[in-house]
Amino acid sequence: MPTRQELFDAYDLPGRSEPRVRMNFVSSADGAVTLGGQSGALGGETDRTLMQVLRAMADVVVVGAGTVRAEGYGGLHVDADHVEWRRAHGLADQPGLAVVSGGLHLEPGDSVFAAAVGRPLIVTTDAAADARGGRFTEVAEVLACGEESVDLAAMLELFARRGWTQVLCEGGPHLFGALLEAGLVDEVCLTLAPRFVAGEAGRIAQGGAESDRRFSLAGVVTDEDGFVFLRYVAV
Known part of the structure; x- marks a missing residue:
């Protein structure tokens, strides 16, 4: 498992003086944002530690x-x-x-x-x-x-x-969609869970107008449980 310090290093902020909106979401491998109506059911040990790390770095x-x-x-x-x-x-x-x-x-x-x-x-x-x-x-x-x-x-x-x-937003999908539509998202931290859910669960972003918003992959972390932690930054 990645250590807490490794997660701090992987998600380090280059400078606190520059405003940043960072999103944090978990999704199943087939794109479901919830399992049984809750996103927490998709997470794992590393995901919970990462949530604490991201909160620790945030002002709000x-x-x-x-x-x-x-x-x-x-x-x-x-x-x-x-x-x-x-x-x-x-x-x-x-x-x-x-x-x-x-x-x-x-x-x-x-x-x-x-x-x-x-x-x-x-x-x-x-x-x-x-x-x-x-x-x-x-x-x-x-x-x-x-x-x-x-x-x-x-x-x-x-x-x-x-x-x-330094703003950390933990959802939900409609707030994420609104922030995307307003061009206010600087970074997306996405945990990809090794689960396939099917059903009617929605996506991590909903409601905003469809548009090709480009992000670059800034980092990838994995753990022994099969989770993949992706860090995207706006370009």
């Missing part, structure tokens, strides 16, 4: 509300070894957490808020913030960003003003 982890509900996000954090790495690199102990929800279809009691290790940020529209934002005052900061749909470029600009230049 961004997740769509649908993925929060489907995957049961709660208490997102990096473990003690990765806290030590972050401190050594001048970072806060934990990355920030931002949940993107255009319609603000969340509840203050959801585990993503109740078990949070830091105060999460909710990114939503102006209308949703006006209508429902007050319900989240005790559990999160609500950031209105766009009139009828979330303005993702503006969201990233606001992150940068907070010093959050």
Whole structure:
């Protein structure tokens, strides 16, 4: 199995001052993004370690509300070894957490808020913030960003003003599709699981307009369980 340090080396960031949006997804070998409705069921030991490594490198982890509900996000954090790495690199102990929800279809009691290790940020529209934002005052900061749909470029600009230049997005597929369509994806970290799922599961990117978006292969890591870890960068 690749060691934690080998994964840090393989996914090293060339410079933290340059803003970057990095996607992290797992897919079966036949393209399924979920198994039994959850992406976590496709992963393995190395994939889970890589998730911690990528989170450790990030200033903020961004997740769509649908993925929060489907995957049961709660208490997102990096473990003690990765806290030590972050401190050594001048970072806060934990990355920030931002949940993107255009319609603000969340509840203050959801585990993503109740078990949070830091105060999460909710990114939503102006209308949703006006209508429902007050319900989240005790559990999160609500950031209105766009009139009828979330303005993702503006969201990233606001992150940068907070010093959050390294953005890790963990899905879901529709948020990935929207970021692709807006030309905002710099890097894709794709775990290819040695599983063939069939069924009706979707792809890792959905909803955005079809276009030939070119990426180059920047790295490949494998493990003894047959997983392949691909790192793509935009060209």
